[in-house]
Amino acid sequence: MNSIADSLLLAAQLISRADADLWRIVGLSLRVSATACAIGAAAGLCLGAWLAVARFRGHGVAVWLVNSLLALPSVVVGLLVYLLLSRSGPLGDLGILFTPTAMVIAQSLLVVPLIAALSRRLVIEALRDGGDQLRSLGAGPFTSALLMLLHERFGVLTVLLTAFGRAVSEVGAVMIVGGNIDGFTRVMTTAIALETSKGDLPLALGLGFVLLAVVGVVNGVIVLMQSRTSLEREAYV
Amino acid sequence: MDLMLRAIRRWALCHGALLAALVVAAPAWSQDKHIVMASTTSTEQSGLFGHLLPVFKQATGIDVRVVAVGTGQALDMARRGDADVVFVHDTAAEEKFVAEGFSTKRMPVMYNDFVVVGPASDPARLKGNDIAAALAKVNAGDAPFISRGDKSGTHAAELRLWQAAGIDLAKAKPAGYKECGCGMGPALNMGSSMNAYVLTDRGTWLSFKNRGDLTILVEGDKRLFNQYGVMVVNPARFPHVKSALAQQFADWVVSAAGQQAIADYKINGQQLFFPNAER
Amino acid sequence: MSSAVFPLGPAQASDAPAGGRGTGTPPQRLVQLIHASVHFGSVQALRDVSVTLHRGDRLALVGANGSGKTTLLRVLHGLVPSDGQRMVYLLPGDRAPVTAMLFQRPFLLSLSVRFNVMLGLWLHGVPRAQRAPRCQRALRRVGLEGVAARSARTLSGGQQQRLALARAWALEPDILLLDEPTANLDPSAKREVERLIDALAADGVTVVMSTHNLGQAKRLATRVAYLEAGRVVVDLPVDRFFNDALPAEAALFLKGELPWT
Numbered sequence: 001m002n003s004i005a006d007s008l009l010l011a012a013q014l015i016s017r018a019d020a021d022l023w024r025i026v027g028l029s030l031r032v033s034a035t036a037c038a039i040g041a042a043a044g045l046c047l048g049a050w051l052a053v054a055r056f057r058g059h060g061v062a063v064w065l066v067n068s069l070l071a072l073p074s075v076v077v078g079l080l081v082y083l084l085l086s087r088s089g090p091l092g093d094l095g096i097l098f099t100p101t102a103m104v105i106a107q108s109l110l111v112v113p114l115i116a117a118l119s120r121r122l123v124i125e126a127l128r129d130g131g132d133q134l135r136s137l138g139a140g141p142f143t144s145a146l147l148m149l150l151h152e153r154f155g156v157l158t159v160l161l162t163a164f165g166r167a168v169s170e171v172g173a174v175m176i177v178g179g180n181i182d183g184f185t186r187v188m189t190t191a192i193a194l195e196t197s198k199g200d201l202p203l204a205l206g207l208g209f210v211l212l213a214v215v216g217v218v219n220g221v222i223v224l225m226q227s228r229t230s231l232e233r234e235a236y237v
Numbered sequence: 238m239d240l241m242l243r244a245i246r247r248w249a250l251c252h253g254a255l256l257a258a259l260v261v262a263a264p265a266w267s268q269d270k271h272i273v274m275a276s277t278t279s280t281e282q283s284g285l286f287g288h289l290l291p292v293f294k295q296a297t298g299i300d301v302r303v304v305a306v307g308t309g310q311a312l313d314m315a316r317r318g319d320a321d322v323v324f325v326h327d328t329a330a331e332e333k334f335v336a337e338g339f340s341t342k343r344m345p346v347m348y349n350d351f352v353v354v355g356p357a358s359d360p361a362r363l364k365g366n367d368i369a370a371a372l373a374k375v376n377a378g379d380a381p382f383i384s385r386g387d388k389s390g391t392h393a394a395e396l397r398l399w400q401a402a403g404i405d406l407a408k409a410k411p412a413g414y415k416e417c418g419c420g421m422g423p424a425l426n427m428g429s430s431m432n433a434y435v436l437t438d439r440g441t442w443l444s445f446k447n448r449g450d451l452t453i454l455v456e457g458d459k460r461l462f463n464q465y466g467v468m469v470v471n472p473a474r475f476p477h478v479k480s481a482l483a484q485q486f487a488d489w490v491v492s493a494a495g496q497q498a499i500a501d502y503k504i505n506g507q508q509l510f511f512p513n514a515e516r
Numbered sequence: 517m518s519s520a521v522f523p524l525g526p527a528q529a530s531d532a533p534a535g536g537r538g539t540g541t542p543p544q545r546l547v548q549l550i551h552a553s554v555h556f557g558s559v560q561a562l563r564d565v566s567v568t569l570h571r572g573d574r575l576a577l578v579g580a581n582g583s584g585k586t587t588l589l590r591v592l593h594g595l596v597p598s599d600g601q602r603m604v605y606l607l608p609g610d611r612a613p614v615t616a617m618l619f620q621r622p623f624l625l626s627l628s629v630r631f632n633v634m635l636g637l638w639l640h641g642v643p644r645a646q647r648a649p650r651c652q653r654a655l656r657r658v659g660l661e662g663v664a665a666r667s668a669r670t671l672s673g674g675q676q677q678r679l680a681l682a683r684a685w686a687l688e689p690d691i692l693l694l695d696e697p698t699a700n701l702d703p704s705a706k707r708e709v710e711r712l713i714d715a716l717a718a719d720g721v722t723v724v725m726s727t728h729n730l731g732q733a734k735r736l737a738t739r740v741a742y743l744e745a746g747r748v749v750v751d752l753p754v755d756r757f758f759n760d761a762l763p764a765e766a767a768l769f770l771k772g773e774l775p776w777t
Contacts, residue, residue: 079606087318087475094673095477098273098304098321136616137683147635151625179273179304179702182287197422198282199429199447 036107044115075172284441310387386416674705
C-alpha cells in the first residue's frame with residue numbers, strides 16, 4: 001500500500017519536474033504508437049471493410065485467422081519482425097533494426113488484426129441497417145463498406161483508440177526490435193521494464209502512472225472533441 | 238471517390254491539431270556517426286555506460302547505441318550481424334566467438350567481481366571469502382539459492398563456480414536451487430522476497446534498491462573475478478559492419494583515456510570496475 | 517432469372533392502360549415482369565407475378581403485411597433477382613430507365629443533408645460539374661435548402677423522408693419506387709411527402725408505391741394492384757378498383773377485414 005502511494009507521489013514529481021529525459025521517452029512512445037496506429041488504420045480498416053463484404057472460398061478461414069491473430073502475443077510479433085529485419089534476415093539490408101522505424105513496423109503488425117476484426121464487426125452491423133438502401137443507390141459492396149466506416153466514424157475512432165491502447169502499452173515487441181537503447185529507442189514500457197529489473201519498483205510504478213496519465217490526456221482530448229460535435233447535433237433534436 | 242475523400246479530409250482537418258501533435262516530424266535520427274554495441278544487462282544496469290559513453294562521444298563524436306541483453310544473446314546477436322561491437326564478460330564464450338571467425342581479436346578491458354548476497358541472518362553460514370566452500374554448504378543444505386539460468390555471463394560464471402566446487406549440477410541440484418531464467422535485477426528481487434542466496438555482480442548489487450534483508454556474505458575470492466572483453470565484429474563476415482568506427486571504440490576503451498574513465502566510475506564513492514587492459 | 521433489355525421499338529399496346537391518360541399513342545413500356553417468383557429459403561415471397569410499368573403510371577400496391585409488396589418493389593428495381601423474366605425497355609437515346617427507391621425508414625449517412633444527396637449523385641455516376649447544381653435544385657424542390665449543411669440525422673422524420681426524395685429526385689429518375697414512404701410520419705409530414713410525390717409524378721416520373729393507406733392509394737394512384745400471399749390478385753385502374761366488383765379476398769381487404777390464415 002505504501003509503495004503505491006509513494007509511486008503516485010513519484011509520478012507527480014516526475015511530471016512536475018518536466019525532466020527532459022522523461023519527456024523524450026514519452027514523446028517517443030506516443031510517436032511510435034500513433035504512427036503504428038495510423039498505418040494500422042489504413043491497412044486494418046480496408047481489410048476489415050473488405051472482409052465484411054467479400055465472398056470467396058476461404059472467406060471463413062480469413063475471418064477466423066484475423067480473429068485468432070487478435071491474441072498474438074507482442075513478443076511473438078517482436079521476434080518475427082526481428083528475424084525479418086536482422087542482418088542475417090531477408091530485409092537486413094534495410095538496416096532498420098534497433099531503430100524507431102522497426103518499432104513502428106512491429107506495432108503496426110500488432111494492431112492490424114485488432115483494427116480489422118473490430119471494424120469488420122462495425123461494418124457488418126451497419127450494413128444490416130442500411131446496406132440494402134446503399135445498394136439500391138448503386139453502391140458496390142466495398143464502396144458500401146467504406147461508406148459505413150465513414151458513417152460510423154465515432155465507432156471507428158473507438159476502435160483506433162483501442163488499438164492505440166494496445167500499442168502504447170505493449171513491451172514485448174518494442175523491446176526486441178528496438179533494443180531499449182538509451183536515448184534512442186527507449187519508450188515508456190521498456191523503461192518501466194528496465195527499472196523493474198533493476199529493482200527500483202517505486203520508480204517503475206511511477207513511470208507506469210505517468211504513462212497512464214499521458215494516455216488519459218490523449219483520450220480526454222479526443223472525447224472533448226467528440227462531445228463538442230455531438231452537442232451540436234443534439235441541439236437540433 | 239473524391240466525394241468521400243473530401244468528407245474524410247474535412248473531418249481530418251477538424252482533428253488536425255491532435256493528429257499533427259502525434260504524427261509530428263520524426264526525430265531526425267542520426268545523421269551523425271553511430272555504432273550498435275551488444276552488451277549485457279548487468280553492465281548497462283550498473284550505470285557504467287551512462288558514464289563512459291558520453292566521454293567517448295565527446296572525444297570522437299561517435300554515438301554508441303547499446304542493446305543490453307544476456308551475454309549469450311549478445312553474442313548471438315553479433316553472430317547474426319546485428320551489432321558492430323560486443324562488450325561482454327564471458328572469456329570462454331568470447332574466445333569461442335573469435336575462433337568461429339566472428340571477430341578477429343578479443344581485448345580484455347576491465348573486471349569487476351561477483352559476490353554472494355543472502356539474508357543477514359545467514360542460516361546456511363556462508364559468510365567468508367571462499368566461494369567453493371560456500372557453494373558446498375549450499376549444496377549440503379536446503380537454503381534457497383536463486384540462479385539466473387539465462388545463458389548470461391553471470392550464469393556461465395555461476396556454473397563454472399559450481400564446477401570449481403566439485404559439484405555436478407547436471408546430476409543433482411541442491412534442494413533449494415531455483416532457476417528463474419531472468420536478469421540480475423529480477424533474480425535479486427526474487428532473492429529479496431524469498432530471503433534466498435543469490436550470486437550477483439557487485440555493480441548490479443550496488444545500484445539495486447530493493448534489498449530487503451539481503452547483504453553481501455561472500456566476496457574477495459579470486460575465482461569471483463569477472464573479466465570483461467571487447468570485440469569488433471568481423472567485417473569479412475558482415476560487410477556492412479561499421480568496423481572503422483567500432484575499432485575506434487575498442488581502441489579507446491583500452492587506451493589510457495578509456496581506462497581512466499572506467500576507473501572514475503563510482504557508486505557511493507565505491508569503484509565498480511577495475512581496468513586491466515593489456516599495455 | 518433472365519433479364520432482357522429491349523431497344524425502343526414500335527409502340528406496344530399495354531396490358532393495363534393507364535387510366536385518365538391521354539389519347540393516341542399507348543404509353544412507353546419501361547419495365548416488365550413475366551412470371552416472376554421469388555423465394556427466400558423456404559418462404560415464397562412472390563408467386564408468378566406479371567406486371568408492366570409504363571411511363572406515366574402511378575401504381576399503388578396494396579395488401580397485408582407479408583403479401584409481397586416490398587419484394588415486388590425490389591424485383592422491379594433489380595435489387596432482388598427472381599425466377600421468371602424481367603425486361604427493361606430502352607428509352608430514346610438508347611439509355612436504360614433510371615430507377616430510384618425510397619424506403620419506409622430512409623437510411624441517411626451521419627453527414628450533412630447536402631452530402632447525402634451528393635452521394636446519390638456520385639454513386640450514380642453523374643459528372644462532377646453537374647452534381648452541385650442538381651443537388652441544389654433537388655433540395656430546393658423539397659424545401660430543405662435551408663438545412664443543407666445540417667447533419668441528416670438531426671432532421672425530423674418528415675424531413676428525412678423529404679431528403680430521401682431529394683436524393684432520388686436529383687438522379688432524375690424515370691421510375692420511382694416507394695415502400696410505404698409515409699407509414700412512420702405524422703399527418704402534416706404525410707401530406708407534405710404526398711404533395712412531393714404528386715409533383716414528381718406530374719413531372720412524368722413513373723411512381724410505384726406500396727401503402728397500407730387506401731385513402732392514399734385513391735389520392736395518388738392511377739392504377740392499383742392488390743397482393744396476397746405473393747400473388748397479384750387484382751391489377752386495375754383506380755376508379756375500377758374502388759368501384760367495381762372485386763374478387764372475394766380483395767373485397768374483404770377493402771372492407772378492412774382480412775382473415776388470418
